Amino acid sequence: MAVLDEKLHDIYDEVLKRNPGETEFHQAAYEILDSLGPVVAKHPEYADGAVLRRLCEPERQIIFRVPWVDDAGRVQINRGFRVEFNSALGPFKGGIRFHPSVYLGIVKFLGFEQIFKNSLTGMPIGGGKGGSDFDPKGRSDAEVMRFCQAFMTELYRHIGEYTDVPAGDIGVGGREIGYLFGQYKRITNRYESGVLTGKGLTWGGSQVRPEATGYGTVFFVNEILHSRGENFDGKKVVVSGSGNVAIYAIEKVQQLGGIVVACSDSGGYIVDDKGIDLALLKDIKETRRERVSQYATERGGAARFVESGTVWEVPCDIALPCATQNELNGNDAALLAKNGCRVVAEGANMPCTPAAVKTLTEAGVVFAPGKAANAGGVATSALEMQQNASRDSWTFEHTEERLADIMRSIHDRCLTTADAYDSPGNYVAGANIEGFTRVADAMLALGII
Ligand code: NDP
Numbered sequence: 001m002a003v004l005d006e007k008l009h010d011i012y013d014e015v016l017k018r019n020p021g022e023t024e025f026h027q028a029a030y031e032i033l034d035s036l037g038p039v040v041a042k043h044p045e046y047a048d049g050a051v052l053r054r055l056c057e058p059e060r061q062i063i064f065r066v067p068w069v070d071d072a073g074r075v076q077i078n079r080g081f082r083v084e085f086n087s088a089l090g091p092f093k094g095g096i097r098f099h100p101s102v103y104l105g106i107v108k109f110l111g112f113e114q115i116f117k118n119s120l121t122g123m124p125i126g127g128g129k130g131g132s133d134f135d136p137k138g139r140s141d142a143e144v145m146r147f148c149q150a151f152m153t154e155l156y157r158h159i160g161e162y163t164d165v166p167a168g169d170i171g172v173g174g175r176e177i178g179y180l181f182g183q184y185k186r187i188t189n190r191y192e193s194g195v196l197t198g199k200g201l202t203w204g205g206s207q208v209r210p211e212a213t214g215y216g217t218v219f220f221v222n223e224i225l226h227s228r229g230e231n232f233d234g235k236k237v238v239v240s241g242s243g244n245v246a247i248y249a250i251e252k253v254q255q256l257g258g259i260v261v262a263c264s265d266s267g268g269y270i271v272d273d274k275g276i277d278l279a280l281l282k283d284i285k286e287t288r289r290e291r292v293s294q295y296a297t298e299r300g301g302a303a304r305f306v307e308s309g310t311v312w313e314v315p316c317d318i319a320l321p322c323a324t325q326n327e328l329n330g331n332d333a334a335l336l337a338k339n340g341c342r343v344v345a346e347g348a349n350m351p352c353t354p355a356a357v358k359t360l361t362e363a364g365v366v367f368a369p370g371k372a373a374n375a376g377g378v379a380t381s382a383l384e385m386q387q388n389a390s391r392d393s394w395t396f397e398h399t400e401e402r403l404a405d406i407m408r409s410i411h412d413r414c415l416t417t418a419d420a421y422d423s424p425g426n427y428v429a430g431a432n433i434e435g436f437t438r439v440a441d442a443m444l445a446l447g448i449i
Helices: 006-018 023-033 037-042 104-120 141-158 174-188 209-227 244-255 278-287 293-298 330-338 354-362 376-389 396-420 427-445
Strands: 060-069 075-086 092-098 127-132 164-167 236-240 259-265 268-271 304-306 318-321 343-345 366-368
Touching (some): 006 023, 023 104, 023 354, 023 427, 075 104, 075 141, 075 164, 092 104, 092 376, 104 127, 104 376, 104 396, 104 427, 127 164, 141 174, 164 376, 209 343, 209 376, 236 244, 244 259, 244 278, 244 318, 268 293, 278 293, 376 396
Parallel strands (some): 092 164, 236 259, 236 318, 318 343, 343 366
Antiparallel strands (some): 060 075, 075 127, 268 304
């Protein structure tokens, strides 16, 4: 890693000391601090305890037991988390992840990143994140429902439309949000739509929310291409994952004329040179909840499934990592660059390792960090909250237009801020500094709390 600015080094040391073993959180904190040297040089009022030390310590961290009964009548115990990181700009806002790898360090890294991402959207939302080490894979609907009910039986006392507003993330989609919202409504006896986002359309959800993160990432790349006088037409794109973010990224790339030639899940990747048949992929992943390997079987000779290796072996013009953290390393980045890739945009949170970002940047590949590129999901969640507050619902077209405008504005502000800090074209510096400054100013205005 590069050497941190001296003023920020002590703060990073303190993060390491206070949060032992939480490597993903260390990585996320380092990545932000690494961009802030020129900012604290220009604005000493942000340094040290006044803003930076406070920012690295969550306002509240909740860890709880989640007991539930499986279909065989056995008692299962999971661990639940909610890290309420920063509410200077609005109620804590951020998703819930159900995956066996979830522990405090992952929830904290996601919550920390969420502060700056939410700030970048320009909307009144703070940052938080939650989850559990529960693995929904292979569980029946009834088991998922009982788990969600047990999880909400503790979580409900910590959330609310003016306090903390969770949403989905890995392993938490429309089905889970439904069970969580149902249990919240039952316990509180309130139809408080604004307490969760990602709801179904007939019970308080917003058009475009399921599509928003994937669409938003592609809108962001479209802005990058436009700023260079190009567009998606005929461009080859590789997407990792085949979950919510990946599927809707694929959909928007196809609508804009690009060709998605590969995608993946944790079991391997598929290559379909003529372009992925999205209707088939959606049926397999969204309806049948099967593995991506099934796609190759059902496409006959048109596609192949590769069990070993990495999806980044497939040559492309644009790569969109949309699965999980640290899924694209330095070697993958070198391979992408060697094969002619020109843009990498993070649909997932922190999918590129620090070595990957360095390699891409040195090779002249444009790199768009998740904080900026995948902010469309949370921005549309904020639009869902607006609709809930006004008891209104907007059309698909209107909502998508708002999303496209928000992504354009994030893109442009990243570039303007990068320019102002002598890092032209550097989306990492632009996103980190722009996101940080808005939160820092609000924290100063609200006093030492
Ligand atoms: P989903 O659960 O819908 O999909 C996740 C996908 O990633 C699946 O295809 C999954 O494959 C794959 N995946 C998960 N873990 C691993 C792993 N360890 N190795 C390889 N592949 C893996 O989640 P989302 O699409 O909602 O989220 C994807 C990413 O986007 C996450 O980083 C999330 O934090 C981020 N994000 C999501 C937003 C949203 O609105 N949903 C908003 C902003 C960011 P498998 O089924 O085999 O596990």
